Amino acid sequence: MDAPVVAAPSPFRPAAPPEGRRPGGILGIVALGLALVIFLVDAFTPLEGAVAVLYVVVVLIAARAFQRNGVILTASGCLILTAVAYFLSHRLFDSDSALLRALVSLAAIAISALLVLRNQSAARILAEQAELLELTHDPIFVRTPTDTVTFWNRAAEDLYGWRRDEVRGRNVHVLLRTAFPDGEAAIRDALMRNGRWEGELVQTVRSGARVVVESRWSLQRNADGQPLAVLETNTDITERKRAHAALAESERRYRTIFDTARVAILQQDWRQVKAVIDAVPRDSGMSLGTYLDDHPEVVRDLRRSVTIVDANAELRRLIGADTGAAAPQSLDAFLFEDEPTFVESLLALARGETFFEGETVIRSLSGERVPILFGITFPSHADGFECVLVFALDITERKQAQEALLALQSELAHTARVTTLGELTASIAHEVNQPLAAIVTNGEAALRWLKRSPPDLGEVSAAVTRVVASGTRAGEIVSRIRTFLAKAPPPRDWLDLREMIGEAVLLVEREMVRHDVRLVRDVAADVTPVHGDRVQLQQVLINLMVNAIQAMATVIGRPRLLIIRVAPDGTEHVRVTVADSGRGIAAEAVERIFQPFFTTKADGMGMGLAICRSIVEAHGGRLWIGGHHDRDDGPGAAFHFTIPMTAERGS
Amino acid sequence: MPAPPVIAIVDDDEDVRVATGSLVRSLGYTARIYASARDFLATCSSDAPDCVITDVQMPGMTGVEMQKGLRALGSRVPVIFVTAFPTEALRETLLAAGASDFLGKPCDGATIIRSLEQALTGRSTRDATA
Numbered sequence: 001m002d003a004p005v006v007a008a009p010s011p012f013r014p015a016a017p018p019e020g021r022r023p024g025g026i027l028g029i030v031a032l033g034l035a036l037v038i039f040l041v042d043a044f045t046p047l048e049g050a051v052a053v054l055y056v057v058v059v060l061i062a063a064r065a066f067q068r069n070g071v072i073l074t075a076s077g078c079l080i081l082t083a084v085a086y087f088l089s090h091r092l093f094d095s096d097s098a099l100l101r102a103l104v105s106l107a108a109i110a111i112s113a114l115l116v117l118r119n120q121s122a123a124r125i126l127a128e129q130a131e132l133l134e135l136t137h138d139p140i141f142v143r144t145p146t147d148t149v150t151f152w153n154r155a156a157e158d159l160y161g162w163r164r165d166e167v168r169g170r171n172v173h174v175l176l177r178t179a180f181p182d183g184e185a186a187i188r189d190a191l192m193r194n195g196r197w198e199g200e201l202v203q204t205v206r207s208g209a210r211v212v213v214e215s216r217w218s219l220q221r222n223a224d225g226q227p228l229a230v231l232e233t234n235t236d237i238t239e240r241k242r243a244h245a246a247l248a249e250s251e252r253r254y255r256t257i258f259d260t261a262r263v264a265i266l267q268q269d270w271r272q273v274k275a276v277i278d279a280v281p282r283d284s285g286m287s288l289g290t291y292l293d294d295h296p297e298v299v300r301d302l303r304r305s306v307t308i309v310d311a312n313a314e315l316r317r318l319i320g321a322d323t324g325a326a327a328p329q330s331l332d333a334f335l336f337e338d339e340p341t342f343v344e345s346l347l348a349l350a351r352g353e354t355f356f357e358g359e360t361v362i363r364s365l366s367g368e369r370v371p372i373l374f375g376i377t378f379p380s381h382a383d384g385f386e387c388v389l390v391f392a393l394d395i396t397e398r399k400q401a402q403e404a405l406l407a408l409q410s411e412l413a414h415t416a417r418v419t420t421l422g423e424l425t426a427s428i429a430h431e432v433n434q435p436l437a438a439i440v441t442n443g444e445a446a447l448r449w450l451k452r453s454p455p456d457l458g459e460v461s462a463a464v465t466r467v468v469a470s471g472t473r474a475g476e477i478v479s480r481i482r483t484f485l486a487k488a489p490p491p492r493d494w495l496d497l498r499e500m501i502g503e504a505v506l507l508v509e510r511e512m513v514r515h516d517v518r519l520v521r522d523v524a525a526d527v528t529p530v531h532g533d534r535v536q537l538q539q540v541l542i543n544l545m546v547n548a549i550q551a552m553a554t555v556i557g558r559p560r561l562l563i564i565r566v567a568p569d570g571t572e573h574v575r576v577t578v579a580d581s582g583r584g585i586a587a588e589a590v591e592r593i594f595q596p597f598f599t600t601k602a603d604g605m606g607m608g609l610a611i612c613r614s615i616v617e618a619h620g621g622r623l624w625i626g627g628h629h630d631r632d633d634g635p636g637a638a639f640h641f642t643i644p645m646t647a648e649r650g651s
Numbered sequence: 652m653p654a655p656p657v658i659a660i661v662d663d664d665e666d667v668r669v670a671t672g673s674l675v676r677s678l679g680y681t682a683r684i685y686a687s688a689r690d691f692l693a694t695c696s697s698d699a700p701d702c703v704i705t706d707v708q709m710p711g712m713t714g715v716e717m718q719k720g721l722r723a724l725g726s727r728v729p730v731i732f733v734t735a736f737p738t739e740a741l742r743e744t745l746l747a748a749g750a751s752d753f754l755g756k757p758c759d760g761a762t763i764i765r766s767l768e769q770a771l772t773g774r775s776t777r778d779a780t781a
Binding site for chain 2: 452
């Protein structure tokens with residue numbers, strides 16, 4: 001048989017020569033003995049005939065006993081023995097017929113030796129090629145077109161569990177109970193048509209286990225084109241299939257989580273961002289933050305460069321997209337102008353962080369504001385940026401609950417203040433109204449006594465005297481109330497201004513979001529606690545902040561900034577600045593703004609700033625309008641107030 | 652000539668009750684003044700007035716309790732309430748309990764006179780616009 005696989009000589013040598021080729025075996029001795037017998041008969045018997053031709057048998061036996069050199073040696077010996085026998089029994093040219101016989105014998109020996117050598121060489125190549133088939137890890141067998149096994153390699157033994165001598169002559173596909181997923185007839189047709197076929201088969205090994213194999217069939221034809229044999233190479237892919245199935249299952253599971261999670265999940269492509277951030281020059285000593293501040297167009301381009309590869313159903317719900325409609329392709333579509341956390345995420349990426357989370361507000365498809373909590377997972381290696389995973393959680397309800405709670409708290413605080421004020425008012429009204437009522441009634445009575453005819457001057461005099469007394473008494477009541485209020489100072493606590501500003505910001509946060517105002521907070525590290533009334537100072541802070549926010553309601557075309565700065569002013573006072581970027585305050589209004597009942601608001605009482613000033617002054621500080629602390633030319637108004645800093649804590 | 656109507660004035664504030672008494676007398680009525688609701692109730696069973704002008708908030712017994720006391724004694728004498736802290740809720744409560752009128756302090760003489768005249772002629776101000 002021809003090996004259809006390898007034609008070129010192989011670098012591999014068979015580990016051991018095939019059996020029966022060992023030099024000096026029994027066959028060698030037989031060959032040498034036979035040669036000796038032929039020589040004796042040829043040389044010393046009068047037998048006339050081509051006895052030396054029998055040396056061909058010696059050469060043929062030697063071919064099986066010896067390798068190449070042994071065969072050459074044997075053939076040469078036979079040639080010499082033939083010649084010697086001739087010279088011993090016949091002298092040179094003694095008999096023409098004897099000489100002819102000797103020459104024929106020599107030719108026969110030489111030709112048979114050459115043929116044997118050629119045959120040996122061909123057999124060696126074949127053996128080497130067959131050995132290669134044994135070396136491969138893939139099970140290989142050769143079968144006739146009717147599936148009878150003629151060759152079965154070692155890997156086939158290992159996979160299927162049958163030895164070659166057990167399968168030789170058997171129908172292989174019956175033995176292996178081969179299942180043909182693509183249809184047996186179609187496969188055999190394809191093999192006949194193309195000379196080869198590749199595909200998957202399911203087979204049963206000796207232990208009964210089913211294996212999935214990737215099968216490759218090659219058809220060998222004879223010179224007439226008739227099918228001769230099929231070489232079948234089967235690679236066991238059972239494990240690979242199982243791993244693939246497990247992977248597919250895992251993928252399906254994660255896909256289900258992705259699709260059904262109540263958290264919005266996005267897959268975003270950040271390659272462009274990564275490339276740009278990596279390329280920003282860092283040698284000039286300028287920080288990336290400064291660079292991005294100075295180049296808003298870079299930030300804008302980066303926002304547009306982040307594309308959304310995939311997004312789940314929750315995200316569509318979050319942004320109000322119909323299931324049918326296409327979700328936005330770029331991150332830019334979700335973000336409002338000057339969205340601050342995007343730049344922060346760039347800085348985190350530049351620092352090499354692998355996770356960044358924050359809270360922001362995104363824009364739904366209909367332009368509504370949706371507050372979210374989000375997290376970005378950056379890949380740790382540079383080539384993973386086409387798949388940056390981002391999750392987002394809708395916190396609208398949480399925000400609403402928080403705002404409702406704060407509103408309720410602030411409502412309660414307000415109610416408490418109003419109640420206190422109401423009780424005070426009732427008490428003052430009662431106290432003061434009594435003498436006022438007496439005065440009015442006495443006046444009325446005096447008029448009537450005067451109008452009598454004749455007028456009763458005694459009664460008039462008595463009534464007017466009582467008017468004077470009641471008036472005096474009313475004055476005394478007012479001064480008594482003032483004394484009483486002065487004697488009951490508001491409770492004083494040690495107050496951390498940073499903490500108080502945090503609380504005030506929480507209370508006005510809803511107002512800020514509603515008016516699209518961004519907060520800039522700057523509290524110096526060396527601000528010490530101040531001594532004061534928490535509720536009153538909170539009232540001042542909130543009043544000034546709400547004023548600032550409302551002053552920016554009509555600002556268009558520049559950022560609406562609420563700036564709060566707290567720093568020592570160098571005179572043992574801490575200075576709090578509440579500034580805005582609104583239209584500012586007209587010069588004539590500055591004069592009157594702290595007067596009671598002055599207001600620019602349609603529904604304002606005009607008491608806010610007057611009360612604020614009296615509270616601040618009661619704390620030993622001042623409240624005034626000034627330019628911005630650091631940018632006097634900036635737009636908007638700035639209110640400053642001071643509170644004394646006390647170095648040591650008192651009682 | 653019949654005797655002038657007797658008006659009882661109950662108020663814990665001396666200035667107010669003396670002034671009101673003077674005004675009532677200047678109108679030609681007879682005024683009797685009392686410093687507390689108890690003082691008034693102690694005398695009125697034997698000598699009932701034609702009308703009572705009383706404060707609402709008084710120590711000891713309030714004007715509201717005093718009116719209940721009067722009704723318990725079987726008296727139908729009209730009661731005019733005058734208070735330094737009038738509220739709509741109080742007004743409704745008192746009128747529902749049978750008060751003749753409800754006035755805020757300080758109130759001018761013309762209002763007191765009109766209210767007195769209405770009380771003495773038996774006309775209720777319950778349905779009148781205040």
